[in-house]
Amino acid sequence: MLRKLFDRFFSLVNLILYRPKKVFYVFAGLVFISLVFDGTLIQLWRLQSEYKQGAKEIRGLSQRIQQLDAELLRAQKLDYIEKEARTRFDLVEEGDLVFVFTESELPN
Numbered sequence: 001m002l003r004k005l006f007d008r009f010f011s012l013v014n015l016i017l018y019r020p021k022k023v024f025y026v027f028a029g030l031v032f033i034s035l036v037f038d039g040t041l042i043q044l045w046r047l048q049s050e051y052k053q054g055a056k057e058i059r060g061l062s063q064r065i066q067q068l069d070a071e072l073l074r075a076q077k078l079d080y081i082e083k084e085a086r087t088r089f090d091l092v093e094e095g096d097l098v099f100v101f102t103e104s105e106l107p108n
Helices: 002-017 020-038 040-075 078-089
Strands: none
Touching (some): 040 078
């Protein structure tokens, strides 16, 4: 009984081994199952996702660097400095007309 079972098993293995396509499919299936259960395939997918996210972040940061470089070049010009001083710090130039309002004069 046991001998017949072994003979049948080895005859099946013998049939498979002499057919290259079947050997390839069995091997590919075993490799795929091994990668899935090992977690390597999932880890590879996760790493690829992180790579894409990192590349996207790098592109955004390099655009931000270009914007800051352009702003730095503008900040070196005197007219830009004057404009920023007027808008940010409410500075006025000599000869400018300044209006001062008190709380009682403001409309509701």
